[in-house]
Amino acid sequence: MTDVLRENRRSPVLTPSSLPCLQRLPTINVTRGCSFGCVYCYIQGYPNYPGDDKIVVYQNTADFVKRELKRKRTKPSHIYFSSSSDAFQSCAEVLDVSFETMRIILANGVKLSFLTKGVVGDRFIQLFEKYPGQVCAQVGITSLNDEILTALEPKAASVAARIASAKRLIDAGVQTTARIDPLIPNLTDTTESFSRLLSELHRIGVRSAAASFLFLRPAFARKTIDAIATLLPNFDTNRWQRQQFKNDCGGGIMLDAAERERRFDRFRMLGKEHGIAIRVCGCKNPDHTSGECGIAGPPPANRKSHGGFQMPLFPDRS
Numbered sequence: 136m137t138d139v140l141r142e143n144r145r146s147p148v149l150t151p152s153s154l155p156c157l158q159r160l161p162t163i164n165v166t167r168g169c170s171f172g173c174v175y176c177y178i179q180g181y182p183n184y185p186g187d188d189k190i191v192v193y194q195n196t197a198d199f200v201k202r203e204l205k206r207k208r209t210k211p212s213h214i215y216f217s218s219s220s221d222a223f224q225s226c227a228e229v230l231d232v233s234f235e236t237m238r239i240i241l242a243n244g245v246k247l248s249f250l251t252k253g254v255v256g257d258r259f260i261q262l263f264e265k266y267p268g269q270v271c272a273q274v275g276i277t278s279l280n281d282e283i284l285t286a287l288e289p290k291a292a293s294v295a296a297r298i299a300s301a302k303r304l305i306d307a308g309v310q311t312t313a314r315i316d317p318l319i320p321n322l323t324d325t326t327e328s329f330s331r332l333l334s335e336l337h338r339i340g341v342r343s344a345a346a347s348f349l350f351l352r353p354a355f356a357r358k359t360i361d362a363i364a365t366l367l368p369n370f371d372t373n374r375w376q377r378q379q380f381k382n383d384c385g386g387g388i389m390l391d392a393a394e395r396e397r398r399f400d401r402f403r404m405l406g407k408e409h410g411i412a413i414r415v416c417g418c419k420n421p422d423h424t425s426g427e428c429g430i431a432g433p434p435p436a437n438r439k440s441h442g443g444f445q446m447p448l449f450p451d452r453s
């Protein structure tokens with residue numbers, strides 16, 4: 136059970152994230168904490184993290200956004216959900232706040248993008264259908280194996296529910312990509328596992344995916360390693376190396392650069408075989424690429440990415 140607490144916001148909502156790939160965009164979190172409880176999630180290290188199995192819902196988010204959009208002389212071109220939570224947590228209050236906030240954003244002519252490991256329900260799909268070209272979705276999924284996802288992302292949606300959500304979004308005309316992150320070396324990044332996932336994603340209409348590897352932050356590395364060890368008893372991080380993210384935005388230990396390079400090359404090759412362009416995040420892998428993962432929508436066509444793939448763009452982002 137997740138404890139749901141309520142709070143009213145007092146400070147502005149539409150502020151940029153500190154994450155390098157989101158620095159140009161206002162981001163919104165409708166909760167503090169996240170009920171999905173992913174064992175690797177970096178928000179566990181935040182000073183205001185409410186604790187496991189507890190979330191704080193910002194119940195006046197929609198009102199704040201409405202007021203802020205009205206006051207702004209220049210509206211943002213688009214807004215990102217959610218840099219440190221998930222807008223589609225399976226909790227009625229979270230979904231209500233997310234829905235009303237998204238409705239106001241779209242009605243103001245502002246585009247929105249989101250990343251989710253949850254279920255995007257009927258009313259959201261119906262809302263997005265009313266605003267063609269204004270919504271961009273990323274569905275987070277690293278494997279088709281429910282046992283693996285349950286161990287690592289205990290309260291997020293099942294494999295079938297995430298795939299069904301992605302398909303419904305695509306069918307509704309929402310530009311939808313996959314986020315295959317964080318991959319666990321020798322567990323979810325094997326050729327067999329990665330190929331099965333790509334094949335299923337392609338079947339439902341996904342044509343682009345961002346991939347990245349797990350990194351471990353010291354504060355909760357033990358918890359993450361223990362969860363992985365239940366699936367992969369010989370999981371070993373002894374030769375992992377310290378990796379600093381772009382712009383000094385944190386970091387942790389992860390596979391060394393040469394090993395990542397080798398594996399990313401294999402992913403790109405598998406992506407080509409399955410008709411899915413693989414993007415690699417340059418924020419997490421500055422020693423490997425300056426490419427973008429498209430977390431908040433596809434990067435502009437004139438920006439080069441290591442993967443060399445370009446998707447159709449939001450009209451005003453070219």
Ligand code: SF4
Pocket residue numbers: 169170171172173176177178218219220221252288291
């Ligand atoms: S869904 Fe995202 S924000 Fe929520 S716990 Fe998982 S990684 Fe963290």
